[in-house]
Amino acid sequence: MLEQKNRDAVIEFLRQQLDPVFIYFADHTVTENIFDIAYYSEVATDEYTTCLLENKISELLGVEVELNNLRECDMQFAGEIISDGSVVYCKSELEKSRFLNGLAREFESMRISRAMLINRLNECESMYEQ
Numbered sequence: 476m477l478e479q480k481n482r483d484a485v486i487e488f489l490r491q492q493l494d495p496v497f498i499y500f501a502d503h504t505v506t507e508n509i510f511d512i513a514y515y516s517e518v519a520t521d522e523y524t525t526c527l528l529e530n531k532i533s534e535l536l537g538v539e540v541e542l543n544n545l546r547e548c549d550m551q552f553a554g555e556i557i558s559d560g561s562v563v564y565c566k567s568e569l570e571k572s573r574f575l576n577g578l579a580r581e582f583e584s585m586r587i588s589r590a591m592l593i594n595r596l597n598e599c600e601s602m603y604e605q
Contacts (some may be wrong), residue, residue, distance in 0.1 A: 477536065484535050485512070486564045492528060493518045495546075496570045501560030512536045513556040515574055517547045545574065550581050 477485075477500070489495055495514035502510055512532065520528070525542055532540045545553050557575070565571055 481536055482563060485532055488532065488535065489514060490564070491527075493520070495564065496567050497565040497574075498563050499556055500547075500559040500563050501556045508575055509541050510536060511541050511543070511560065513543045513545050513548070513560065515554070515570070517546075518546065519547075524545055550578065551584070553578055554582065 482500070489498060489512075493516045495506060495516040497515050499513045500510070501513070501555060529540050529542045532542065543552065543556070545556075557578070562571070
């Protein structure tokens with residue numbers, strides 16, 4: 476994983492640039508060579524700014540970094556980074572809990588929708604078999 480001084484430097488850099496509510500670090504979530512950092516912040520960034528931030532953090536760590544605002548990334552990736560990663564900074568447990576509860580509700584809703592779709596497909600299939 477990361478040395479404590481590098482970890483602290485990245486957290487402080489993100490605090491200054493993005494004012495995150497919480498930050499997750501996940502080693503190699505997507506590919507073997509990329510260190511994933513996810514944060515939750517009200518501060519919106521465009522792709523160019525995100526790229527500049529990723530480059531700066533990559534320089535600090537010496538590895539390629541992917542930086543994602545959990546407010547803007549897709550639900551599946553958010554779930555992966557949360558399950559595979561660890562919280563390294565949190566200034567509001569309440570806001571973090573709200574986000575995690577919302578994410579859990581989205582996953583449950585998706586699971587229910589998927590189950591309903593499968594049931595409907597099975598009904599249609601049995602109707603055509605008759």
